[in-house]
Amino acid sequence: MDILVHPFLRIKGWGRVPLKENNLKKARKIIEKYDIYKNDPIQEIQLAHRIQLVEAFDMKEGMHVLEIGCGQGDTTVVLADAVGESGKVTAIDIASKAYGAPLTLEEATNRIMDTSLGDRITFHFETDFLTFEEETVFDAVVLSHASWYFENEQTLIDYIAKVKVIANQICFAEWDLDYTRSGQRAHFLAASLLALHSSQIGNDGNIQCLFEKRQVREILENAGFQIMREEVIDAAYLQDGGWEINEANNIRADFERKGDAYQSFIDVYYYLMNHQQERESLDSFVICAKR
Numbered sequence: 367m368d369i370l371v372h373p374f375l376r377i378k379g380w381g382r383v384p385l386k387e388n389n390l391k392k393a394r395k396i397i398e399k400y401d402i403y404k405n406d407p408i409q410e411i412q413l414a415h416r417i418q419l420v421e422a423f424d425m426k427e428g429m430h431v432l433e434i435g436c437g438q439g440d441t442t443v444v445l446a447d448a449v450g451e452s453g454k455v456t457a458i459d460i461a462s463k464a465y466g467a468p469l470t471l472e473e474a475t476n477r478i479m480d481t482s483l484g485d486r487i488t489f490h491f492e493t494d495f496l497t498f499e500e501e502t503v504f505d506a507v508v509l510s511h512a513s514w515y516f517e518n519e520q521t522l523i524d525y526i527a528k529v530k531v532i533a534n535q536i537c538f539a540e541w542d543l544d545y546t547r548s549g550q551r552a553h554f555l556a557a558s559l560l561a562l563h564s565s566q567i568g569n570d571g572n573i574q575c576l577f578e579k580r581q582v583r584e585i586l587e588n589a590g591f592q593i594m595r596e597e598v599i600d601a602a603y604l605q606d607g608g609w610e611i612n613e614a615n616n617i618r619a620d621f622e623r624k625g626d627a628y629q630s631f632i633d634v635y636y637y638l639m640n641h642q643q644e645r646e647s648l649d650s651f652v653i654c655a656k657r
Contacts, residue, residue, distance in 0.1 A: 389414045389415075389417045389418055390410070390414045392414070392417050393410050393411075393413040393414040393417060394410065396413060396417075396443065396444070396447055397409075397410065397413070399447075400443070400447075400481040400482060400483055401481060402443065402477060402478065402481050408605060409440070411603065411604065411605070412440055412604065412605075413440065413443070413444065415599070415601055415604055415650070416440055416441045416443075416444045416510075417444050418599050418600075419441065419444075419510055419539050419599065419650060419652060420441070420444045420445055420448050422537075422539075422595065422597050422599060422652040422654070423506070423508060423537035423539075423652070423654060424595070424654065425445060425448035425449055425506070426448075426449070426505075427448075427449060427450035427452060427453060428449065428450065428452040428453050429449045429453050429505040429506060430449075430453065430454045430455075430456070430502060430504050430505050431445055431449060431453070431454070431455050431456070431504060431505060431506050431507070431508055432455075432456045432457075432458070432500075432504045432506075432507045432508070432532070432533065433445060433455060433456070433457040433458070433507075433508045433509075433510070434458060434459075434495050434507060434508065434509045434512060434525070435458075435459055435460075435509060435510070435511075435512025435513075435515060436457035436458060436459050436475075436489065437459060437461075437466070437471065437512070438466055438469060438471055438474035438475065439457065439471075439474055439475045439478045439487075439489070441508070441510050441511075442455055442457045442475075442478065442487060442489075443478055443483060445508065446483045446486050446487050447483065449486065450486075451485075451486065453486060454486050454487075454488070455486060455487045455488070456487075456488050456490070456500065456502075456504075457475075457487060457488065457489050457490070458489075458490040458491075458493040458495060458498055459471065459489075459490075459491050459493065460492065460493060460494050460495075460515075461491060461492070462491060462492050463491045463492075471491055472491075475489050495525055495528065496524060496525065496528060500532075502532075503532060503533065503534070504532055504533040504534070505533070505534055505535070506533060506534065506535045506536070506537055507529045507532070507533040507535070507536050507537070508536075508537045508539075509525070509529075509536065509537070509538050509539075510537070510538070510539040510540075511539055511540055511541070511650070513538075513540050513575075513577050513582070514540065514541070514557075514561070514572065514573045514574065514575060514576060514577065515572060515573075515574055516574060516575050516577075517564075517574050517575060518575055519575065519577070519581075519585075521575075522577060522582075522585060523585055523588075523589070526585055526586060526589045526591075527589055530589055530590060530591065530657050533657075534656060534657060535594070535654065535655060535656040535657070536586065536591065536654070536655050537652070537653075537654050538582060538586070538652070538653045538654070538655075539599075539650050539651065539652045539653075540577060540579070540582070540650065540651060541553075541557065541601070541606075541647075541648040541649070541650060541651075542579060542598055542648050542649045542650060542651040543557070543576060543578050543579075543648065544578065544579065545648055545649070546649075547602065547646060548642075548644065549602065549642070549644030549645060549646035550602065550607070550646045550647065550648050550649070551638065551639075551642055552607065552611055552638075552639045552640075552642035552645050553606070553607035553610060553611065553645070553646065553647050553648045554648060555614075555635050555636075555638055555639040555642075556607070556610040556611040556613070556614040556639055557573055557576060557610060557648070558576070558635065559614040559617075559621075559632070559635055559636070559639070560572075560573040560610060560613060560614055560617070561573050561574065561575060561576045562632075563617050563620060563621070566624075566628075567617075567620050567621070567624055569617070569620075571613065571617075572610075572613075573610070579596075579598075579651040579653065582653055583596070583653055586653065586655045590657060591655035591656065591657055592655060592656050592657070593653060593654075593655050594654045594655055594656055595652065595653070595654040596651070596652070596653050596654075597651070597652045598649050598650070598651050598652075599649060599650045599651075599652060600649055601647050601648060601649045601650045602646035602647055602648075602649065603646075603647070604647040605647070606647045607645055607646060607647035607648065608645055608647075611639060611640075611645065614636075614639065615636075615640070618632075618636060
């Protein structure tokens with residue numbers, strides 16, 4: 367695979383960084399080193415992408431990192447490896463331990479805590495960051511692929527305002543709605559349908575509100591952060607687009623029952639989504655900023 371640019375270099379104009387074969391090798395090294403995710407090709411691919419994200423975050427050994435929206439701990443593993451034995455990762459999530467499939471958050475994170483990484487990780491579930499209290503000033507706060515769970519923009523604004531008080535920098539990653547390849551359109555449409563479902567019909571799905579990278583940059587700058595790095599990282603090969611297309615199809619009946627006012631709009635989105643021959647995941651954008 368071609369290598370576009372070293373991940374630590376700032377890319378002007380949101381240049382795109384493709385998956386590197388080296389990141390797959392790094393994922394396999396982590397799997398072997400910590401005896402985790404073995405014989406799981408899906409986790410291997412997911413881990414490779416998270417390695418790219420954490421490289422873009424520029425984590426250093428010895429850092430104390432707060433991860434917001436840790437979920438089942440996929441990014442937590444890479445963060446803990448990056449900060450080393452002298453570092454620490456505090457990982458929080460608003461969901462309960464029983465949430466998640468095929469493994470619950472408790473099952474997935476217990477598996478992580480049973481490895482040698484466990485000594486440098488602390489998990490807190492059913493924990494809202496806005497009420498989370500810890501005296502530590504963190505070296506960095508990571509909010510990676512977690513913002514779409516927020517109900518509205520004000521929640522993100524409130525989170526970032528608190529981050530500025532407790533940390534020196536923020537590392538933000540999310541799906542990039544500004545897709546550049548036609549194969550990514552179906553994932554864009556699926557995400558849009560799921561967000562519309564949450565706002566107009568109501569559910570507890572993974573997508574509540576969408577945020578675009580320029581919108582996030584503006585929120586950070588308005589909060590007083592200085593943007594240090596912006597990148598778009600290839601994620602087209604991930605399985606997430608397909609998962610969210612399936613989820614969008616699963617809730618279509620809800621629109622048919624309650625979406626009369628915008629049914630023609632819904633029908634067009636579903637037609638375009640389901641007649642897309644190529645199905646690639648959206649890329650990930652990364653913004654790193656310091657206060």
